Amino acid sequence: MPRRYDPERRQRIIDAAIRVVGEKGIAGLSHRTVAAEADVPLGSTTYHFKTLDDLLVAALRQANEGFAKVIASRGGLEDPHTDLAAELAGWMGEWLAGDRTGVELEYELYLAALRRPALRPVAAEWAQDLADRLSRRTDAVTARALVALMDGICLQALLTETSYDEEYARDVLRRVIP
Amino acid sequence: MPRRYDPERRQRIIDAAIRVVGEKGIAGLSHRTVAAEADVPLGSTTYHFKTLDDLLVAALRQANEGFAKVIASRGGLEDPHTDLAAELAGWMGEWLAGDRTGVELEYELYLAALRRPALRPVAAEWAQDLADRLSRRTDAVTARALVALMDGICLQALLTETSYDEEYARDVLRRVIP
DNA sequence: ATCCCATGTGTACGAGCGTACACAACGTTG
DNA sequence: CAACGTTGTGTACGCTCGTACACATGGGAT
Numbered sequence: 325m326p327r328r329y330d331p332e333r334r335q336r337i338i339d340a341a342i343r344v345v346g347e348k349g350i351a352g353l354s355h356r357t358v359a360a361e362a363d364v365p366l367g368s369t370t371y372h373f374k375t376l377d378d379l380l381v382a383a384l385r386q387a388n389e390g391f392a393k394v395i396a397s398r399g400g401l402e403d404p405h406t407d408l409a410a411e412l413a414g415w416m417g418e419w420l421a422g423d424r425t426g427v428e429l430e431y432e433l434y435l436a437a438l439r440r441p442a443l444r445p446v447a448a449e450w451a452q453d454l455a456d457r458l459s460r461r462t463d464a465v466t467a468r469a470l471v472a473l474m475d476g477i478c479l480q481a482l483l484t485e486t487s488y489d490e491e492y493a494r495d496v497l498r499r500v501i502p
Numbered sequence: 503m504p505r506r507y508d509p510e511r512r513q514r515i516i517d518a519a520i521r522v523v524g525e526k527g528i529a530g531l532s533h534r535t536v537a538a539e540a541d542v543p544l545g546s547t548t549y550h551f552k553t554l555d556d557l558l559v560a561a562l563r564q565a566n567e568g569f570a571k572v573i574a575s576r577g578g579l580e581d582p583h584t585d586l587a588a589e590l591a592g593w594m595g596e597w598l599a600g601d602r603t604g605v606e607l608e609y610e611l612y613l614a615a616l617r618r619p620a621l622r623p624v625a626a627e628w629a630q631d632l633a634d635r636l637s638r639r640t641d642a643v644t645a646r647a648l649v650a651l652m653d654g655i656c657l658q659a660l661l662t663e664t665s666y667d668e669e670y671a672r673d674v675l676r677r678v679i680p
Numbered sequence: 681a682t683c684c685c686a687t688g689t690g691t692a693c694g695a696g697c698g699t700a701c702a703c704a705a706c707g708t709t710g
Numbered sequence: 711c712a713a714c715g716t717t718g719t720g721t722a723c724g725c726t727c728g729t730a731c732a733c734a735t736g737g738g739a740t
Contacts, residue, residue: 367690438661451658451661473678479613479653484629496643534696543719544721545720549717
């Protein structure tokens with residue numbers, strides 16, 4: 325079977341795109357900036373990704389995979405004896421406490437789906453994945469609600485530059501869990 | 503006292519900017535597109551708004567004011583005998599059922615604060631305003647949580663193209679209210 | 681061996697961008 | 711009336727952008 329593309333080259337471009345979005349935002353993403361960051365010629369980026377949306381889809385998908393690994397590696401979601409609300413609140417605190425660039429990157433790619441229909445299936449996939457994970461500890465409706473609430477809490481912290489209040493988050497998350 | 507600027511001209515530019523963002527998104531906003539939409543020369547937009555951030559701040563502030571008026575005109579938040587959760591869920595349904603362009607516009611401006619520090623005070627103001635309104639019916643912590651949850655629910659509907667489930671929203675909002 | 685096609689590269693074009701700046705118009709101030 | 715500063719206008723420069731396209735390359739199929 326013939327190789328239809330060179331995964332290494334393609335991967336380098338995706339990695340570069342994620343770095344560019346992290347540093348300059350989606351507004352700073354172009355075939356040229358990504359080519360420079362990946363140290364490949366311009367034609368190479370346009371060949372592998374005809375449109376920037378294609379590149380964004382690949383970047384968002386990869387970011388989601390990285391995210392899923394972090395979640396999984398934390399465990400805690402599996403153990404039914406831990407306090408789920410506290411677990412989630414603590415995890416959000418850890419996430420938000422770190423480098424703001426990383427958080428901004430994930431959310432910017434995620435929120436870009438608002439205007440770019442091509443990204444919506446990937447965004448939906450991410451939300452569904454997280455909800456599925458939470459479903460191991462609670463029912464499906466609650467899981468979906470927890471995802472929504474966590475999104476809202478994170479966004480408020482990021483958009484309004486209010487510092488994250490873990491105690492508040494834990495309290496409110498607990499109310500949603502029946 | 504000398505007039506420092508012409509409010510009519512300035513206002514026309516802001517209105518045009520809102521229309522442009524509604525139609526083409528923030529990515530399509532430039533001094534030129536807004537000048538064309540407002541039917542004023544390029545130099546006029548650069549004179550009144552040195553940077554696009556200035557223009558976005560004015561647009562977001564104006565969008566927030568329009569939003570606040572809609573909320574206020576609905577009443578319902580004042581009457582302590584109505585079911586608050588049902589009221590909010592119904593209002594979200596109404597909002598999301600209408601023209602998607604309007605909803606996208608508001609959220610895009612709001613979410614733009616993620617990458618543009620200049621917008622964060624305005625975004626914070628909006629969230630605070632809404633929370634204050636809700637505080638007339640409940641405590642401050644719950645009000646803030648309701649805003650976060652509503653944001654999350656709306657975003658999930660918009661980003662994943664899942665249709666809005668009013669019953670689900672009402673149920674979940676009710677859990678947050680003590 | 682030859683051909684074919686996926687892959688990779690270099691370059692150029694036209695469009696749109698922010699910005700700058702000189703100049704016009706005109707009410708306010710001195 | 712004259713000077714001045716705010717407001718409004720037109721134009722041009724240098725830059726980056728997406729896109730297109732001709733050409734190089736190299737491995738698989740025939």
